[in-house]
Amino acid sequence: MRTPTHSPCHCCTEELLTPVDPTEHRVMEPMAVSTSVVGPDEFDRNMPRICGVCGDKATGFHFNAMTCEGCKGFFRRSMKRKASFTCPFNGSCSITKDNRRHCQACRLKRCVDMGMMKEFILTDEEVQRKKDLIQKRKDGGGSAGGPETKTE
Amino acid sequence: MRTPTHSPCHCCTEELLTPVDPTEHRVMEPMAVSTSVVGPDEFDRNMPRICGVCGDKATGFHFNAMTCEGCKGFFRRSMKRKASFTCPFNGSCSITKDNRRHCQACRLKRCVDMGMMKEFILTDEEVQRKKDLIQKRKDGGGSAGGPETKTE
DNA sequence: ACATGTTCAGAATGTTCA
DNA sequence: TGAACATTCTGAACATGT
Ligand SMILES: [Zn+2]
Ligand SMILES: [Zn+2]
Ligand SMILES: [Zn+2]
Ligand SMILES: [Zn+2]
Numbered sequence A, B: 001m002r003t004p005t006h007s008p009c010h011c012c013t014e015e016l017l018t019p020v021d022p023t024e025h026r027v028m029e030p031m032a033v034s035t036s037v038v039g040p041d042e043f044d045r046n047m048p049r050i051c052g053v054c055g056d057k058a059t060g061f062h063f064n065a066m067t068c069e070g071c072k073g074f075f076r077r078s079m080k081r082k083a084s085f086t087c088p089f090n091g092s093c094s095i096t097k098d099n100r101r102h103c104q105a106c107r108l109k110r111c112v113d114m115g116m117m118k119e120f121i122l123t124d125e126e127v128q129r130k131k132d133l134i135q136k137r138k139d140g141g142g143s144a145g146g147p148e149t150k151t152e
Numbered sequence C: 001a002c003a004t005g006t007t008c009a010g011a012a013t014g015t016t017c018a
Numbered sequence D: 001t002g003a004a005c006a007t008t009c010t011g012a013a014c015a016t017g018t
Helices: A040-045 A069-080 A104-113 A124-139 B069-080 B104-113 B124-139
Strands: A060-062 A065-067 B060-062 B065-067
Touching: A060 A069, A065 A069, A069 A104, B060 B069, B065 B069, B069 B104
Parallel strands: none
Antiparallel strands: A060 A065, B060 B065
């Protein structure tokens, strides 16, 4: 067992990804599935479609964690504007589908703890560049010829 | 520019590569697979079917390196559109089957380091020429007079 | 059998708007 | 805020010539 000294990527975490805070986050236990040794791959495959942050129904991996659409959007918005929240309570709110909107501070912390990484959010530059490419492709999109994706 | 620092996810830790010259890409020793009858010829057959880029199951040599289908496609697509990626971390992500989609920059770098060569990718012209040949072979195969029907 | 290319459903970004 | 949507990227499966 390793000591999670950092936010674990779902990919790097072998057996972990169990919530960093084993307190009472009954989230996604590796499910001690069977007696057979379950490799990291098996783990992914068996990843329950449950948001690791709030417990809502997850729609897939978002920024490296299995989350719902709500937490996905919340994480992107918060990180992009470098939001800094303060917990109105004692900083240890347990996040659920119903109360997730009540404490942004703990929700965001939970996002990070579950392994969501802000580095996977496209920067404004990257987004802009993509839009430019789309535009260029639509304008000069003369089909065959020179599919030059040159953006230099 | 992004912030150079990042959450120390171990995906991003430095890792020594195993540079491979295009001429001697078969250096990956299968480590004396078994003590049984393993002749020098058996070497090829027992070539570890492991992607040199991400460690996934390899399907053979692709553009000069033993890789998986994923890295094969990734390399072709990236090179064909002359993609230019930027690592959101420090540029030394270690690529694995599970995290390979997370950093295109380091994945592509690794492809090149492992010896994949863009020169082996057929150009659009070459591909077109091949298709033409196939067509011609189909059309002119039997009796002439067949209309240029583009069946696909 | 091997290594090219092609296909296309699904994954994972961002965006919209009630 | 988040469900629905638009777009690109990914890779397993497949087709083809050598
Ligand atoms: Zn959630
Ligand atoms: Zn709180
Ligand atoms: Zn690979
Ligand atoms: Zn990287």
